[in-house]
Amino acid sequence: MTDTMKHIVLASRPDGAPTAANFRLEESAVPTPGDGEVLVRVHYMSLDPYMRGRMDDAKSYAAPVPIGGTMEGGAVGEVIASNSPDFKPGDFAFGMFGWATHGVQPAKMLRKVDPAQAPITTSLGVLGMPGFTGWQGLMEYGRPKAGETLVVAAATGPVGSMVGQIAKAHGLRVVGIAGGADKCATAKDHFGFDECLDHRAYPDAKSLSAALKEACPKGIDIYFENVGGKVLEAVIPLMNPFGRIPICGMIAWYNAGGLGANAAEQALTAPKLWRTILVNFLSVNGFIISNHWANFPNFLKEVAPKVADGSIAVQEDITEGLENAPQAFMDLLTGGNNGKAIVKVI
Amino acid sequence: MTDTMKHIVLASRPDGAPTAANFRLEESAVPTPGDGEVLVRVHYMSLDPYMRGRMDDAKSYAAPVPIGGTMEGGAVGEVIASNSPDFKPGDFAFGMFGWATHGVQPAKMLRKVDPAQAPITTSLGVLGMPGFTGWQGLMEYGRPKAGETLVVAAATGPVGSMVGQIAKAHGLRVVGIAGGADKCATAKDHFGFDECLDHRAYPDAKSLSAALKEACPKGIDIYFENVGGKVLEAVIPLMNPFGRIPICGMIAWYNAGGLGANAAEQALTAPKLWRTILVNFLSVNGFIISNHWANFPNFLKEVAPKVADGSIAVQEDITEGLENAPQAFMDLLTGGNNGKAIVKVI
Numbered sequence: 001m002t003d004t005m006k007h008i009v010l011a012s013r014p015d016g017a018p019t020a021a022n023f024r025l026e027e028s029a030v031p032t033p034g035d036g037e038v039l040v041r042v043h044y045m046s047l048d049p050y051m052r053g054r055m056d057d058a059k060s061y062a063a064p065v066p067i068g069g070t071m072e073g074g075a076v077g078e079v080i081a082s083n084s085p086d087f088k089p090g091d092f093a094f095g096m097f098g099w100a101t102h103g104v105q106p107a108k109m110l111r112k113v114d115p116a117q118a119p120i121t122t123s124l125g126v127l128g129m130p131g132f133t134g135w136q137g138l139m140e141y142g143r144p145k146a147g148e149t150l151v152v153a154a155a156t157g158p159v160g161s162m163v164g165q166i167a168k169a170h171g172l173r174v175v176g177i178a179g180g181a182d183k184c185a186t187a188k189d190h191f192g193f194d195e196c197l198d199h200r201a202y203p204d205a206k207s208l209s210a211a212l213k214e215a216c217p218k219g220i221d222i223y224f225e226n227v228g229g230k231v232l233e234a235v236i237p238l239m240n241p242f243g244r245i246p247i248c249g250m251i252a253w254y255n256a257g258g259l260g261a262n263a264a265e266q267a268l269t270a271p272k273l274w275r276t277i278l279v280n281f282l283s284v285n286g287f288i289i290s291n292h293w294a295n296f297p298n299f300l301k302e303v304a305p306k307v308a309d310g311s312i313a314v315q316e317d318i319t320e321g322l323e324n325a326p327q328a329f330m331d332l333l334t335g336g337n338n339g340k341a342i343v344k345v346i
Numbered sequence: 347m348t349d350t351m352k353h354i355v356l357a358s359r360p361d362g363a364p365t366a367a368n369f370r371l372e373e374s375a376v377p378t379p380g381d382g383e384v385l386v387r388v389h390y391m392s393l394d395p396y397m398r399g400r401m402d403d404a405k406s407y408a409a410p411v412p413i414g415g416t417m418e419g420g421a422v423g424e425v426i427a428s429n430s431p432d433f434k435p436g437d438f439a440f441g442m443f444g445w446a447t448h449g450v451q452p453a454k455m456l457r458k459v460d461p462a463q464a465p466i467t468t469s470l471g472v473l474g475m476p477g478f479t480g481w482q483g484l485m486e487y488g489r490p491k492a493g494e495t496l497v498v499a500a501a502t503g504p505v506g507s508m509v510g511q512i513a514k515a516h517g518l519r520v521v522g523i524a525g526g527a528d529k530c531a532t533a534k535d536h537f538g539f540d541e542c543l544d545h546r547a548y549p550d551a552k553s554l555s556a557a558l559k560e561a562c563p564k565g566i567d568i569y570f571e572n573v574g575g576k577v578l579e580a581v582i583p584l585m586n587p588f589g590r591i592p593i594c595g596m597i598a599w600y601n602a603g604g605l606g607a608n609a610a611e612q613a614l615t616a617p618k619l620w621r622t623i624l625v626n627f628l629s630v631n632g633f634i635i636s637n638h639w640a641n642f643p644n645f646l647k648e649v650a651p652k653v654a655d656g657s658i659a660v661q662e663d664i665t666e667g668l669e670n671a672p673q674a675f676m677d678l679l680t681g682g683n684n685g686k687a688i689v690k691v692i
Contacts, residue, residue, distance in 0.1 A: 278632035286624035
């Protein structure tokens with residue numbers, strides 16, 4: 001047990017895309033768990049697009065990380081001290097320990113992770129928040145029906161790959177969008193998508209839309225929205241009547257400096273978007289998974305066995321060392337990862 | 347029984363707001379009903395914002411009116427000849443007779459109207475398509491809960507006044523938006539709205555939004571969207587988490603020449619709109635009432651008695667003479683009417 005721990009703090013708020021200067025590695029004393037609390041030595045931490053939002057001080061569903069505060073995030077590690085009867089040293093637990101080597105949390109804020117059931121990294125991805133986001137959003141707001149067509153971007157990411165695989169299991173035609181030929185091959189060969197388009201091969205929304213139209217000859221019934229930007233603009237003209245659009249993120253716009261500074265919004269205006277919702281009778285639902293945790297046990301019950309038997313495939317992209325988390329995060333925001341982005345901390 | 351009838355045809359497609367030159371009054375022979383068909387002498391025809399959409403040839407949920415074709419629309423009148431056992435001369439019927447003095451329709455496309463239950467004009471408004479639109483959209487997609495706050499524009503129109511009155515009956519705080527002090531007085535005194543803002547008193551979305559914020563101290567839970575434009579932009583920052591936005595129209599944008607030519611869309615970008623849906627977990631549903639006719643009997647069963655006993659108030663704005671329909675329609679699109687816009691044809 002070390003006496004000091006490392007963590008990465010928000011040094012300054014980014015103006016557009018984050019840079020290394022927005023982060024700072026600091027050391028501090030390992031905290032002592034109070035009554036009912038648990039001290040965890042982090043093994044793996046998660047990198048997720050939502051963290052970009054926490055770096056801004058815009059009004060959102062969650063408070064921003066303060067300047068000088070530890071970057072937020074989920075992580076999994078081993079309990080090294082516990083003042084709760086629910087955890088003992090040697091247990092593994094998932095919690096919001098942030099970008100850090102150690103963390104203290106109240107026991108009731110932790111989820112026990114069984115390393116015998118699946119590798120503990122899956123608690124950050126396919127069997128954690130991202131996988132649950134894909135499953136819950138698709139089932140509650142996507143309402144998949146056999147024979148329909150679904151489109152999802154970031155197809156090899158932990159949300160998109162879950163959405164695609166669950167939709168396939170329900171009998172839908174599933175078309176992914178991803179950045180690069182490698183990721184498209186992964187989407188088809190590893191995750192079983194029917195088609196996957198490399199958005200980098202299309203210079204603008206119009207050409208991407210034309211390619212999507214070919215890949216979706218019967219139109220699009222469900223667009224699971226996790227990127228926004230060019231993909232949204234390409235999808236909008238192809239939505240079928242009574243289509244559904246669950247929205248869990250818009251990574252393409254997170255760096256857009258007030259959500260108005262990029263090319264996509266020039267062509268896709270608010271009136272055009274609104275009109276498409278009206279004339280196609282679309283159902284559009286924004287959601288954040290933290291409002292749905294009550295359903296998490298049902299997710300695990302359905303999906304954990306499928307991960308164990310291999311019918312849900314997993315792909316992880318693991319970076320070594322906490323000090324490399326900022327670069328890995330910047331890569332994630334520009335699509336440089338291939339699979340669930342994880343940092344190995346120990 | 348005359349041998350010739352009058353009708354108003356689409357002379358040319360409008361570029362922006364319609365003008366008198368886009369319409370032409372024509373005469374033709376009164377058609378003869380075929381097998382199973384009914385000939386009706388129209389007494390009153392309806393003017394509705396959706397008709398603006400039919401004048402364009404943009405992709406929509408309905409085919410455009412062809413150049414030279416009779417303007418579409420609902421109307422109510424007296425059966426003067428019938429080849430169907432379901433109707434006899436002297437009956438009153440509602441049907442899509444268009445902007446015309448006479449019309450033939452298959453009996454199965456007509457709805458019998460009982461002049462003893464309510465004035466036949468109500469079949470065009472409060473007990474017809476617009477009233478049903480307000481009731482159905484609010485109940486299915488608005489999901490009103492006592493104690494919440496609802497905002498609806500065109501508050502004295504047949505859709506808005508129904509939405510407001512039904513929401514009041516469900517225990518919501520109801521804030522209307524209308525054009526002019528007279529309409530606002532009507533909304534409060536005649537229809538029972540808690541507040542009504544005159545959008546003409548606010549030069550831009552920002553000032554309207556500030557006034558709305560005062561009128562809605564607990565934020566907005568339901569925005570029933572029938573106008574778009576400045577009102578939408580003013581409402582968006584005030585939406586509460588888990589808010590609902592049923593969309594049945596966007597009259598402010600119908601004249602916007604490709605939905606991109608007015609000021610409102612400069613400030614309200616697609617990313618900003620999309621982000622609000624995400625971060626507030628909004629549920630946005632476009633709908634057109636023609637997909638919901640199966641529920642019309644339930645609407646009549648609930649609402650017709652309320653109209654009969656006066657607990658649902660009615661306001662109609664009746665223009666005399668078919669030849670004045672184009673001007674009345676242009677007035678409707680700029681808010682010149684006060685109440686359900688109707689043309690007395692006979």
